[in-house]
Amino acid sequence: xxxxxxxxIFGMGMQKAMAYRADFFLSLASCIFxxxxxxxLWTALYAAGAADTNGYTYEQMILYTLLAGITxxxxxxxxxxxxxxxxxxGGLNKYLVKPVNYGSYCFAQFAGSKAAxxxxxxxxxxxxxxGASLLLGIPFEPVRLALYALSLALALVLNFSIFxxxxxxxxxxxxxxxxxxxxxxxxxxxxxxxxxxxxxxPAAAAASAVLPFGYTTQFCVNIVxxxxxxxxxxxxxxxxxxxxxxxxxxxxxxxxxxxxxxxAVGG
Amino acid sequence: MEIITVKDLTKTFTYSVKExxxxxxxxxxxxxxxxxxxxxxxxxxxxxxxEAVGLLGPNGxxxxxxxxxxxxxxxxxxxxxxxxxxxxxxxxxxxxxxFAIVMGQKTQLWPDLPALDTFELNRRIYQIDAAEYQxxxxxxxxxxDVRSLLQVQVRRLxxxxxxxxxxxxxxxHRPEILYLDEPTIGLDILxxxxxxxxxxxxxxxxxxxxxxxxxxxxxxxxxxxRSIIINHxxxxxxxxxxxxxxxxxxxxxxSLKARRDLDAGELAGxxxxxxxxxxxxxxxxxxxxxxxxxxxxxxxxxxxDLDVKDIPIEEGIAYFYRKAGVGAQ
Numbered sequence: 101x102x103x104x105x106x107x108x109i110f111g112m113g114m115q116k117a118m119a120y121r122a123d124f125f126l127s128l129a130s131c132i133f134x135x136x137x138x139x140x141l142w143t144a145l146y147a148a149g150a151a152d153t154n155g156y157t158y159e160q161m162i163l164y165t166l167l168a169g170i171t172x173x174x175x176x177x178x179x180x181x182x183x184x185x186x187x188x189x190g191g192l193n194k195y196l197v198k199p200v201n202y203g204s205y206c207f208a209q210f211a212g213s214k215a216a217x218x219x220x221x222x223x224x225x226x227x228x229x230x231g232a233s234l235l236l237g238i239p240f241e242p243v244r245l246a247l248y249a250l251s252l253a254l255a256l257v258l259n260f261s262i263f264x265x266x267x268x269x270x271x272x273x274x275x276x277x278x279x280x281x282x283x284x285x286x287x288x289x290x291x292x293x294x295x296x297x298x299x300x301x302p303a304a305a306a307a308s309a310v311l312p313f314g315y316t317t318q319f320c321v322n323i324v325x326x327x328x329x330x331x332x333x334x335x336x337x338x339x340x341x342x343x344x345x346x347x348x349x350x351x352x353x354x355x356x357x358x359x360x361x362x363x364a365v366g367g
Numbered sequence: 368m369e370i371i372t373v374k375d376l377t378k379t380f381t382y383s384v385k386e387x388x389x390x391x392x393x394x395x396x397x398x399x400x401x402x403x404x405x406x407x408x409x410x411x412x413x414x415x416x417x418e419a420v421g422l423l424g425p426n427g428x429x430x431x432x433x434x435x436x437x438x439x440x441x442x443x444x445x446x447x448x449x450x451x452x453x454x455x456x457x458x459x460x461x462x463x464x465x466f467a468i469v470m471g472q473k474t475q476l477w478p479d480l481p482a483l484d485t486f487e488l489n490r491r492i493y494q495i496d497a498a499e500y501q502x503x504x505x506x507x508x509x510x511x512d513v514r515s516l517l518q519v520q521v522r523r524l525x526x527x528x529x530x531x532x533x534x535x536x537x538x539x540h541r542p543e544i545l546y547l548d549e550p551t552i553g554l555d556i557l558x559x560x561x562x563x564x565x566x567x568x569x570x571x572x573x574x575x576x577x578x579x580x581x582x583x584x585x586x587x588x589x590x591x592x593r594s595i596i597i598n599h600x601x602x603x604x605x606x607x608x609x610x611x612x613x614x615x616x617x618x619x620x621x622s623l624k625a626r627r628d629l630d631a632g633e634l635a636g637x638x639x640x641x642x643x644x645x646x647x648x649x650x651x652x653x654x655x656x657x658x659x660x661x662x663x664x665x666x667x668x669x670x671x672d673l674d675v676k677d678i679p680i681e682e683g684i685a686y687f688y689r690k691a692g693v694g695a696q
Contacts, residue, residue, distance in 0.1 A: 108488055
């Protein structure tokens with residue numbers, strides 16, 4: 101299929117996300133509540149003097165929490181349950197008989213289904229950055245904002261690749277949804293989506309630099325909040341691309357092997 | 368000219384079994400027992416271009432598994448298949464553009480959007496020229512009488528309407544080969560008839576090769592001049608459906624109605640009593656002795672109505688369904 105076809109799937113993904121109004125608006129609202137709760141939690145911890153954050157000031161922590169919360173929701177997946185279900189109950193059939201690439205099809209649909217929410221979250225990000233600039237006097241360089249946007253796009257692709265690879269394990273593990281729940285929470289934490297990993301010291305920071313997960317959230321946030329030098333940002337982009345290639349190759353191998361095992365149950 | 372060639376095709380699945388109850392579940396957690404099931408066992412057949420062939424068989428006979436291998440969904444355990452020169456499970460794009468599959472219990476339509484959106488998507492997937500697409504869509508929606516439903520969310524359509532939309536989605540790219548897996552399952556009589564008539568017309572007009580599985584004999588009779596009966600994964604009959612009951616060709620059914628109640632004892636001398644209900648009875652008699660039997664019946668009983676019929680096709684099919692491990696005829 102030509103790229104225009106995948107663009108059409110992107111559009112259908114958007115339409116599907118907006119087919120049910122209440123669900124659509126509630127899903128937007130639900131993006132914000134957990135972030136606000138985390139901000140209140142840090143406020144309480146700092147007020148009680150209980151926050152041991154390895155040098156982060158209250159303002160820095162709140163800004164990180166808000167930006168990381170938003171970023172992790174921008175890159176969050178959710179399609180993996182559909183993939184696992186397709187493999188388990190034979191829904192994959194309709195893709196296997198058509199001249200389409202299943203991974204690209206899923207990505208286009210996933211990106212389309214997120215587009216409206218991403219637009220909303222980017223508006224919230226702009227409000228957070230504007231507020232931080234006005235209230236805290238933190239300057240945000242335009243070049244960092246542009247690099248943040250680029251890192252977000254790559255983070256979205258990387259997170260998709262990670263979860264698509266995990267979802268393809270469904271060819272071997274018939275029921276995999278419990279695994280998704282566990283992995284999502286773990287990845288949310290080790291990607292820096294809840295708090296900056298360097299509050300645990302240099303070892304945690306080094307581990308997050310080596311693993312792919314930090315490049316889906318913490319790396320993006322640290323671009324915009326000025327924690328990274330331009331050289332570190334360049335290395336971060338290289339790491340994002342590296343992990344995208346690794347997971348793309350991994351899911352191609354899994355797809356190739358898995359499609360041979362596929363049992364296409366059901367009539 | 369042969370378009371589908373199947374030779375010694377076999378598919379074996381591995382599945383797990385569990386003893387009943389909690390103990391079985393616990394044991395299953397740590398020591399899973401597996402079994403092998405041969406769904407398709409070395410079947411061979413060929414289909415000519417433009418032919419409409421019905422695949423019949425009881426549940427679990429291997430019909431759907433065969434279609435899944437022909438469409439490239441499943442890899443076989445062994446055997447060879449060539450469809451239009453392609454090996455289906457290699458999933459070559461050129462092959463995928465030349466066939467379509469409709470599965471009665473699966474959908475390719477996006478349930479939360481109108482069918483028209485899926486049709487537009489298929490136009491892009493199969494790279495159909497816009498004018499050609501519009502012509503085909505107009506023709507199919509008119510034939511199936513669903514033009515007014517194109518903008519209705521798929522999940523709001525009735526089963527019959529949805530199946531018509533599935534057929535349109537499958538035929539937009541004008542496939543040369545159409546695999547149909549129980550396309551009328553669960554439909555009401557009118558919808559079944561409408562889909563049968565459409566498929567028969569479409570096969571006649573376009574010479575699209577059709578391979579159809581169905582539990583409804585009427586589907587096969589209406590659409591397919593040739594039938595293949597599969598049982599226990601093997602082909603047990605291959606020929607026109609009307610010939611299925613020739614296995615009972617030496618038998619006839621005599622349905623009679625008398626002026627008074629009948630009893631089994633007085634009928635036993637004429638043939639096998641299949642059914643007896645007050646003054647009506649159904650007898651199975653030898654074809655060779657039919658004339659004498661009828662004369663004796665009229666002489667011995669106060670007959671008011673009598674009808675002689677062939678053994679129904681369904682009984683021939685049931686015979687083949689029960690018959691296992693028999694080579695193709």
